[in-house]
Amino acid sequence: MIxxxxxxxxxxxxxxxxxxxxxxxxxxxIIVSLDTYLFGESSILDSLSLVSxxxxxxxxxxxxxxxxxxxxxxxxxxTTPVPFTSVITLKDYILKLIK
Amino acid sequence: MKELILHGEFVDLIPxxxxxxxxxxxxxxxxxxxxxxxxxxxxxxQIKWISTRPTNEYNFIITLKNNNxxxxxxxxxxxxxxxxxxxxxxxxxxxxxxxxxxxxxxxSMKLIYxxxxxxxxxxxxxxxxxxxxxxxxxxxxxLGMQEEGRWRKHLFINNSYQDAVLLGMLKAEYKINALPKxxxxxxxxxxx
Numbered sequence: 001m002i003x004x005x006x007x008x009x010x011x012x013x014x015x016x017x018x019x020x021x022x023x024x025x026x027x028x029x030i031i032v033s034l035d036t037y038l039f040g041e042s043s044i045l046d047s048l049s050l051v052s053x054x055x056x057x058x059x060x061x062x063x064x065x066x067x068x069x070x071x072x073x074x075x076x077x078x079t080t081p082v083p084f085t086s087v088i089t090l091k092d093y094i095l096k097l098i099k
Numbered sequence: 100m101k102e103l104i105l106h107g108e109f110v111d112l113i114p115x116x117x118x119x120x121x122x123x124x125x126x127x128x129x130x131x132x133x134x135x136x137x138x139x140x141x142x143x144x145q146i147k148w149i150s151t152r153p154t155n156e157y158n159f160i161i162t163l164k165n166n167n168x169x170x171x172x173x174x175x176x177x178x179x180x181x182x183x184x185x186x187x188x189x190x191x192x193x194x195x196x197x198x199x200x201x202x203x204x205x206x207s208m209k210l211i212y213x214x215x216x217x218x219x220x221x222x223x224x225x226x227x228x229x230x231x232x233x234x235x236x237x238x239x240x241x242l243g244m245q246e247e248g249r250w251r252k253h254l255f256i257n258n259s260y261q262d263a264v265l266l267g268m269l270k271a272e273y274k275i276n277a278l279p280k281x282x283x284x285x286x287x288x289x290x291x
Contacts (some may be wrong), residue, residue: 040287046199046204047198051205051241
């Protein structure tokens with residue numbers, strides 16, 4: 001069962017993807033789902049778009065939970081799988097950071 | 100400036116030449132380039148533009164290492180060896196589909212910054228972005244650029260005036276703040 005913080009993080013990630021979609025072509029929309037891959041072979045994002053999501057998300061999480069997070073520091077990069085592989089890995093990683 | 104090829108893990112930056120006129124013209128006329136200064140309108144204009152680049156700039160085509168597909172362009176211009184600064188510029192990914200899931204943009208910028216700071220031994224890079232180009236501003240700041248001011252109504256794009264957001268980064272800021280983030284994003288491409 002998903003708890004309040006978990007739901008809030010998922011909603012925040014989804015909002016960031018929606019924001020990016022607004023700037024993308026109608027035929028090039030990112031699917032907003034827990035299973036969406038954000039980077040790598042199965043993703044439709046390039047690094048420009050990924051950075052857009054990372055920046056928006058770091059800012060939004062900081063605002064909502066009053067905690068500074070980095071999704072590209074050494075700690076994040078040594079996590080397996082890498083946090084921004086997919087929406088679900090990102091959510092799990094952020095959940096750990098705010099606990 | 101002598102011709103250089105910059106080698107990365109996922110991309111190479113090769114010198115822009117007139118053989119790239121057709122593809123670069125296509126990229127420059129695409130919607131994705133609508134927030135850049137408008138360039139040539141015809142192939143002949145583009146050939147002339149490429150063949151008349153001044154000696155104080157490097158212009159590159161971004162090429163995927165694994166299949167040699169040309170996917171974009173990037174330059175450093177206004178290289179000033181006395182004051183030790185230059186302007187990274189004309190950064191454009193033209194083949195979006197070909198770069199999905201590959202850290203092409205970030206590695207291209209890393210190669211450009213390495214050229215500026217390590218090869219040319221410059222102290223500062225700078226540039227400006229149209230205020231409505233929000234993703235590019237976000238991108239540049241994530242990669243270490245700091246907002247240093249604005250030129251009001253400096254640009255006339257899509258029939259309206261826009262401020263130019265002025266951005267700059269010093270060598271030390273690049274090494275301490277930007278480079279680790281860039282390496283992190285590139286390493287993701289390695290893992291995937």
